[in-house]
Amino acid sequence: xxxxxxxxxxxxxxxxxxxxxxxxxxxxxxxxxxxxxxxxxxxxxxxxxxxxxxxxxxxxxxxxxxxxxxxxxxxxxxxxxxxxxxxxxxxxxxxxxxxxxxxxxxxxxxxxxxxxxxxxxxxxxxxxxxxxxxxxxxxxxxxxxxxxxxxxxxxxxxxxxxxxxxxxxxxxxxxxxxxxxxxxxxxxxxxxxxxxxxxxxxxxxxxxxxxxxxxxxxxxxxxxxxxxxxxxxxxxxxxxxxxxxxxxxxxxxxxxxxxxxxxxxxxxxxxxxxxxxxxxxxxxxxxxxxxxxxxxxxxxxxxxxxxxxxxxxxxxxxxxxxxxxxxxxxxxxx
Amino acid sequence: xxxxxxxxxxxxxxxxxxxxxxxxxxxxxxxxxxxxxxxxxxxxxxxxxxxxxxxxxxxxxxxxxxxxxxxxxxxxxxxxxxxxxxxxxxxxxxxxxxxxxxxxxxxxxxxxxxxxxxxxxxxxxxxxxxxxxxxxxxxxxxxxxxxxxxxxxxxxxxxxxxxxxxxxxxxxxxxxxxxxxxxxxxxxxxxxxxxxxxxxxxxxxxxxxxxxxxxxxxxxxxxxxxxxxxxxxxxxxxxxxxxxxxxxxxxxxxxxxxxxxxxxxxxxxxxxxxxxxxxxxxxxxxxxxxxxxxxxxxxxxxxxxxxxxxxxxxxxxxxxxxxxxxxxxxxxxxxxxxxxxxxxxxxxxxxxxxxxxxxxxxxxxxxxxxxxxxxxxxxxxxxxxxxxxxxxxxxxxxxxxxxxxxxxxxxxxxxxxxxxxxxxxxxxxxxxxxxxxxxxx
Numbered sequence: 001x002x003x004x005x006x007x008x009x010x011x012x013x014x015x016x017x018x019x020x021x022x023x024x025x026x027x028x029x030x031x032x033x034x035x036x037x038x039x040x041x042x043x044x045x046x047x048x049x050x051x052x053x054x055x056x057x058x059x060x061x062x063x064x065x066x067x068x069x070x071x072x073x074x075x076x077x078x079x080x081x082x083x084x085x086x087x088x089x090x091x092x093x094x095x096x097x098x099x100x101x102x103x104x105x106x107x108x109x110x111x112x113x114x115x116x117x118x119x120x121x122x123x124x125x126x127x128x129x130x131x132x133x134x135x136x137x138x139x140x141x142x143x144x145x146x147x148x149x150x151x152x153x154x155x156x157x158x159x160x161x162x163x164x165x166x167x168x169x170x171x172x173x174x175x176x177x178x179x180x181x182x183x184x185x186x187x188x189x190x191x192x193x194x195x196x197x198x199x200x201x202x203x204x205x206x207x208x209x210x211x212x213x214x215x216x217x218x219x220x221x222x223x224x225x226x227x228x229x230x231x232x233x234x235x236x237x238x239x240x241x242x243x244x245x246x247x248x249x250x251x252x253x254x255x256x257x258x259x260x261x262x263x264x265x266x267x268x269x270x271x272x273x274x275x276x277x278x279x280x281x282x283x284x285x286x287x288x289x290x291x292x293x294x295x296x297x298x299x300x301x302x303x304x305x306x307x308x309x310x311x312x313x314x315x316x317x318x319x320x321x322x323x324x325x326x327x328x329x330x331x332x333x334x
Numbered sequence: 335x336x337x338x339x340x341x342x343x344x345x346x347x348x349x350x351x352x353x354x355x356x357x358x359x360x361x362x363x364x365x366x367x368x369x370x371x372x373x374x375x376x377x378x379x380x381x382x383x384x385x386x387x388x389x390x391x392x393x394x395x396x397x398x399x400x401x402x403x404x405x406x407x408x409x410x411x412x413x414x415x416x417x418x419x420x421x422x423x424x425x426x427x428x429x430x431x432x433x434x435x436x437x438x439x440x441x442x443x444x445x446x447x448x449x450x451x452x453x454x455x456x457x458x459x460x461x462x463x464x465x466x467x468x469x470x471x472x473x474x475x476x477x478x479x480x481x482x483x484x485x486x487x488x489x490x491x492x493x494x495x496x497x498x499x500x501x502x503x504x505x506x507x508x509x510x511x512x513x514x515x516x517x518x519x520x521x522x523x524x525x526x527x528x529x530x531x532x533x534x535x536x537x538x539x540x541x542x543x544x545x546x547x548x549x550x551x552x553x554x555x556x557x558x559x560x561x562x563x564x565x566x567x568x569x570x571x572x573x574x575x576x577x578x579x580x581x582x583x584x585x586x587x588x589x590x591x592x593x594x595x596x597x598x599x600x601x602x603x604x605x606x607x608x609x610x611x612x613x614x615x616x617x618x619x620x621x622x623x624x625x626x627x628x629x630x631x632x633x634x635x636x637x638x639x640x641x642x643x644x645x646x647x648x649x650x651x652x653x654x655x656x657x658x659x660x661x662x663x664x665x666x667x668x669x670x671x672x673x674x675x676x677x678x679x680x681x682x683x684x685x686x687x688x689x690x691x692x693x694x695x696x697x698x699x700x701x702x703x704x705x706x707x708x709x710x711x712x713x714x715x716x717x718x719x720x721x722x723x724x725x726x727x728x729x730x731x732x733x734x735x736x737x738x739x740x741x742x743x744x745x746x747x748x749x750x751x752x753x754x755x756x757x758x759x760x761x762x763x764x765x766x767x768x769x770x771x772x773x774x775x
Contacts, residue, residue: 050448054397054444061403066430069427070423075411076419079408079411079415080415083729094404098751105394107766303424307427307430318437321442
């Protein structure tokens with residue numbers, strides 16, 4: 001049963017990254033859209049993510065619940081040493097979710113829209129940035145459980161080049177996922193071209209920030225190269241991700257939206273797999289060189305058994321219902 | 335500000351905020367389902383408009399409730415990591431089920447809000463019901479987790495270690511039923527009165543009377559049934575608390591000395607230093623009866639509780655009085671309303687009754703918050719009753735006061751914006767829903 005629980009944890013994180021990420025990305029795209037096109041982008045985006053955005057963010061809840069029920073030591077270590085970035089991320093989540101709803105459900109469209117839009121756009125940028133920073137910090141080995149002063153315990157655990165580079169990389173990936181998703185959500189040729197352009201820019205940004213991640217890893221003495229290239233799974237995943245990068249560009253230029261979506265999702269999945277595979281089952285790397293492993297900190301047997309059962313039962317109910325939601329509200333003509 | 339006080343205040347603030355939004359999100363779907371059903375059955379457009387108008391409110395409240403709930407799932411760890419480290423695997427079962435229920439609720443809400451004219455009409459209605467049922471289930475499950483903190487079970491506590499963990503037994507702890515019942519009724523009562531009150535106000539103001547009257551009637555029935563049943567559930571809770579948490583009961587009633595029979599105090603000013611209560615009305619033997627079903631039974635006072643295990647008395651006593659006082663008042667309004675209904679008198683002839691409902695707009699929520707303070711403050715100094723103290727659970731990170739200030743600002747501004755949005759939604763009713771309204775999606 002522990003494998004079921006871990007599989008759901010990975011699935012939760014992956015789907016949050018893909019679906020929640022695309023969702024954040026839509027706000028990022030809006031942020032980087034020129035003023036004259038913004039309202040069009042907003043409209044497409046609303047049609048595209050309106051029905052599904054709440055559900056997309058449930059994956060985060062699923063992942064966090066699995067962590068605190070099944071792996072409480074991991075959950076609390078993150079909560080203590082990454083308190084500040086978690087807090088900023090939460091503020092971002094609150095601000096973004098409410099602004100998104102407020103701007104749509106304000107019965108009178110007036111100057112308040114300006115405020116909602118601003119909040120929505122900036123929090124769409126900040127939230128994935130800090131999500132990335134948190135993810136980077138977890139594997140960066142900067143978390144120091146033996147620290148005695150405030151700065152090294154609670155600040156430098158996440159404020160380092162590697163974490164920030166991962167944060168920016170995450171933002172670019174989210175933007176990319178969203179742009180790819182939005183291409184298929186509009187009929188207008190002009191808008192389609194705009195989103196294709198955005199996808200290209202975001203992809204270039206992702207490649208640049210990806211390179212920054214490697215440089216930062218070198219600076220911070222993080223053996224990223226070893227993780228990626230010293231095992232077959234990591235290597236295969238990286239090769240597949242690179243192949244899909246080339247294919248993506250080809251498809252982008254051709255404007256094939258459906259395959260493009262799947263390929264973009266696949267590429268991001270491969271990147272996540274490549275980075276995380278080498279540590280598994282270690283989850284948090286600590287400054288003193290040790291690591292907190294999933295298996296060593298797993299909760300009591302009965303808890304894991306009932307958690308796994310609850311997740312299996314839940315997915316029987318959730319997945320078909322969720323699939324139907326996506327199916328029902330996707331664009332029809334294709 | 336002391337880190338401990340800051341952490342507790344932040345937790346109280348976050349929960350106090352979340353509780354209102356989640357209750358609305360949990361109850362409103364049922365109002366909508368009734369009105370939606372009437373629209374499908376009668377083809378009266380007013381009902382369709384009402385369903386749509388309410389669904390906008392629900393969308394706003396649900397989103398706010400969802401993000402503040404996400405916040406809470408992290409906040410438990412951010413503020414109380416030592417609690418979560420041990421409690422997570424034990425009381426996590428209801429949370430993992432709640433995750434499922436909440437997920438289903440979000441999916442169903444997506445269908446419901448965007449499904450007008452796109453789905454089979456009865457499937458559409460059904461998704462609205464799913465929103466309500468899964469919301470209610472979420473509420474019950476979260477309360478079951480809270481009940482575990484009051485009535486820890488499903489593990490053996492041996493020399494500081496938590497052994498033989500059984501999450502199912504922890505979920506069905508002794509307090510879950512009475513707490514969940516009380517909370518659900520409170521949610522229906524508070525939301526019902528708030529919604530009915532707002533529509534009553536619009537009726538009194540002579541705006542879109544037909545629309546608001548229909549809305550009022552649906553909400554008022556839920557509110558009044560809840561308010562009448564609530565004292566019974568309160569009685570179950572009181573007897574349960576008397577058995578399991580005598581310190582909490584003693585604090586609720588500011589009973590410093592063990593008495594046999596014990597009187598029920600109504601009102602009164604508590605002096606915590608001198609351990610006295612001044613100016614309270616005493617009903618002899620009534621507390622014995624409420625706590626143990628016997629006018630002559632002994633009720634444990636705070637003198638039987640070691641000083642370091644006593645909860646704050648004044649806050650617990652005052653909030654308990656507020657809750658019971660308001661609960662009684664709402665139950666009386668409900669009785670009057672039903673009598674009026676039975677006699678088939680028109681509401682419109684009775685502006686005073688409508689005015690009472692207007693007065694009750696905030697009351698249900700005040701009582702609900704007060705009741706929540708009773709159960710949380712009354713459990714202190716414990717975070718897991720009898721097992722772990724709240725002060726031992728706090729995060730080692732200093733400077734929590736700043737995060738408390740930030741969240742106070744955030745929650746205050748969110749409350750203002752939500753109120754402002756609702757005001758605007760109501761103000762726009764005549765424009766949006768006049769006779770044959772078309773697309774307002």
